[in-house]
Amino acid sequence: MIHNGELPAQKSLRVMVVDDSAFMRFSIIQHLNDDPEIQVVGSASNGREALRLIPQLQPHVITLDVEMPHLDGISTLREIMRDFPRPVVMFSSLTHEGASETIQALMLGAVDFIPKPANRLDTRGAMQEVAAKVKQAAKARVNPMASVLFKPLPVPSEKKTRFYRKDAPLVMIGASTGGPGALSEIIPALSADLPAPLVIVQHMPAGFTRSLSERLNSLSNLKVKEAEPGDKLLVGQALVAPGGFHMVLDEKERILLNQNPSVHGVRPAVDVTLNSLTRQLSGHVIGVILTGMGSDGALGASILRGAGGHVIAEHESTCVVWGMPRSVVEAGAASVVLPRPQIAKAIEAAVREMTK
Secondary structure (H helix, E strand, O other): OOEEOOOOOOOOEEEEEEOOOHHHHHHHHHHHHOOOOEEEEEEEOOHHHHHHHHHHHOOOEEEEEOOOOOOOHHHHHHHHHHHOOOOEEEEEOOOHHHHHHHHHHHHOOOOEEEEOOOOHHHHHHHHHHHHHHHHHHHOOEEOHHHHOOOOOOOOOOOOOOEEOOOOOOEEEEEEOOOHHHHHHHHHHHOOOOOOOOEEEEEOOOOOOHHHHHHHHHHHOOOEEEEOOOOOEOEEOEEEEOOOOOEEEEOOOOEEEEEOOOOEOOEOOOHHHHHHHHHHHHHHHEEEEEOOEOOOOOHHHHHHHHHOOOEEEEEOHHHOOOEOHHHHHHHOOOOOEEEOHHHHHHHHHHHHHHHOO
């Protein structure tokens, strides 16, 4: 079964709050109940209690703390996605461990996350995000198959990279909501000898993209790292744009990072990187636009297609949110539209075609 949520009528979006902190539960519940569309139908202080209450309360969306006693957020999420699949928004601490667990949760099927405030004084800012993200999550498709932890093939201890020639193809992948789950399926499915470097732009705040890179690296035959200024494009390597920075390429194929204004309300933005790559590499770029809200990537994909590049858009059937790929399709910029399980093979085929 795929849960395809429609935003419910006034005050009928049922939400359950799961957090071991009484203060956080109170704050989240109070803030959500202030919204005219949301009704908090119950709360739980740990995962075991939550799993017991879900069948009785039947929430449309669950907010779930990552770090809890008795049954932690990751274990709870696995059981929710297996037994009661529905949209889940995680609350994550800003520690490296918290970020790593959040990335794992997103790969297991959580729709989105909210960084937990470091102290009570910062709570108001975090609470402002809650209602918006809960309402967005209610519209998301949740496929229970996403909750199956990806079992990778044995990953080589030493990953070989080699220099990139400017006339060879390059793969650029852009994603937003649902992206970590999509990336965790597609990147590990790519061959270690793929003759093209990869560049990844995932909408995500600072502090979380490093954990995303590390997680993908642990699952993949390719070397995956968070990009740093001056990094060179290498065949056999995927560079992830760091949260809070736009990523572009200079004329010597070196990575530059900047904090220019947000584009489409995000930084990094897919359009910024894709336009830069098209400028420097012309039609030798394969653009891949995955699940996500909004239209980031549509303009860049259109420019890339016009320059002779190849654009793959994820099909609506496998997107958590069919926003970014839809905008690419509606702009007439997609060379092909494919469900997620077919995208890795399509990338490899496009690379082979460009290297003929």
